[in-house]
Amino acid sequence: MTSPVPASRIPEAVHRRRWAILGVLMLALLIVVLDNSILNVAIKTIATPAPTGLGATQSEIEWAINSYTLVFAGLLFTAGLVGDRVGRKKVLLAGTLVFGIGSALAAESGTPNQLIAYRAVMALGAAFVMPATLAVLMNVFERHEQPKAIGIWAGGVGLAIAIGPITGGALLDHFWWGSVFLINVPIVVIALVLMAWLVPDSRDPRPGRLDPIGVVLSVVGLVLLVYGIIKGGELADFTDPKVLATIIAGVVVLAVFVVFEKRTAHPSLDVSYFRNKVFSAAMSAIALVFFALMGVTFFGVFYTQSVRGYSPLESGLLMLPLAVAQLLFAPRARLIVDRFGNRATTTGGLLVIAATLAAFATFEADTPIWLLEVVFFLMGTGMAHIMTPTSVVIMQALPREKAGSASALSNTFRQVGGALGIAVLGSVLATSYRNGIEDKLGALPPNLRDTAAESIEATLGIAEKLGPRGEALVTPANDAFLHAMHVTALCGTGVALIGAVVTALFLPGRTPAAPQGEKEQEMVTAMD
Secondary structure, X not given: OOOOOOOOOOOHHHHHOHHHHHHHHHHHHHHHHHHHHHHHHHHHHHHOOOOOOOOOOHHHHHHHHHHHHHHHHHHHHHHHHHHHHHOXXXXXXXXXXXXHHHHHHHHOOOOHHHHHHHHHHXXXXXXXXXXXXXXHXXXXXXXXXXXXXXXXXXXXXXXXXHHHHHHHHHHHHHOOOOHHHHOHHHHHHHHHHHHHHHOOOOOOOOOOOOOHHHHHHHHHHHHHHHHHHHHHHHHOOOOOHHHHHHHHHHHHHHHHHHHHHHHOOOOOOOHHHXXXXXXXXXXXXHHHHHHHHHHHHHHHHHHHHHHOOOOHHHHHHHOHHHHHHHHHHOOOHHHHHHHHHHHHHHHHHHHHHHHHHHHHOOOOOOOOHHHHHHHHHHHHHHHHHHHHHHHHHHHHOOOHHHHHHHHHHHHXXXXXXXXXXXHHHHHHHHHHHHHHHHHHOOOOOHHHHHHHOOOHHHXXXXXXXXXXXXXXXXXXXXXXXXXXXXXXXXXXXXXXXXXXXXHHHHOOOOOOOOOOOOOHHHHHHHHO
């Protein structure tokens, strides 16, 4: 680079290998994101009765996803602080190792409850991997290269989303369901070797203290809230006293968490960051878009496999356009931001997401499959133009030394948004499906009616066991599921539109290029 840059705080030896380090960080990111994208394809198989799967109910499937998400989100604050304190490389290595151990255990799960528990172990490791990757990135790239590096990092998410469903589908076509977790182990071994060799260590010279009370309050509050929402969907009754009590308890604990964080001298969540409306809007956009998209992913697998009859591998291939779009556009989104500004780029991305979710509300059992492919491609395009600009805003809103905290906050809001999306939209799906199928189950024995009404997979599983007598249930099950999918998709559309309004009001438009030597914090002031 010949253009003038401020005096570098990055050692020359590290600067020379910064792109190789980015590649290793993307490999670490790959194993974390790959796991979730693989699991999305395996949901139907795991819901299938033994010996093919575990016979997990819809609520158990939701918990298999959310046990990972909630532990991950609850520990990210602390993980970022631990990395800032003891060193990001050490945390990255330890987190990757724990993730690999959890993956091996999950592959051998014998019951849905074991799978839920081992997914939580995987999340424990992932919570320390994810913030460390962005924190290391911010400490090996100069400020003027950070947007490009973050764009490539975000493109890695698209690569993982592309590889995950296809790999998962291929494994499920040839091996047992646990292979989708066992595949993580060799990747973990390769990542550990490369990290130990290439990644430099860094830490915050003035790290914050750990906040165990805040961590406990945040995890307990989120678990209670999500449990209440999922239970309400399972019962198709959100007025049930136990459901209401659990949801209210979760909200109260989370409120106590916020008050405690405001008053403690060493908060894991520094509430003062949210006084910056740009920072808050970027966080909100990430949370809302993942809220909407995770719910769609949840029902999309059942649509392609249960209603349309595609195999796991075919279902994975159908999601390829979404991943390809992210891979293509995420590294280039910064060019759109340079031309049109953060506000127009992110708001446009959210409007595209809203339109694609609305399209799902029109899909039927015989909709041409190429329309689904177009929708997936546009969905990936929208995501690419949301994640890159919001990630840059969030990471550059705090000083370089606080990169671990900024990364943890970004990922926490993404994971919490996703967990609530699965819980809320999954409950909408379950409630709508139960309401649509219950009056078609009168011919079943009373002890089977509740089970059959839990999900389309449960209904089809019972229909298969009944043989010719059960064939009459297939069409009503598909019709009830499609109606439930339409309702859920419209709810997701509404959430994406709320996100578009937030970013249109509060994200910055086009801003003049700041001098290269400008202090880091001045960028945030200019945004305000």
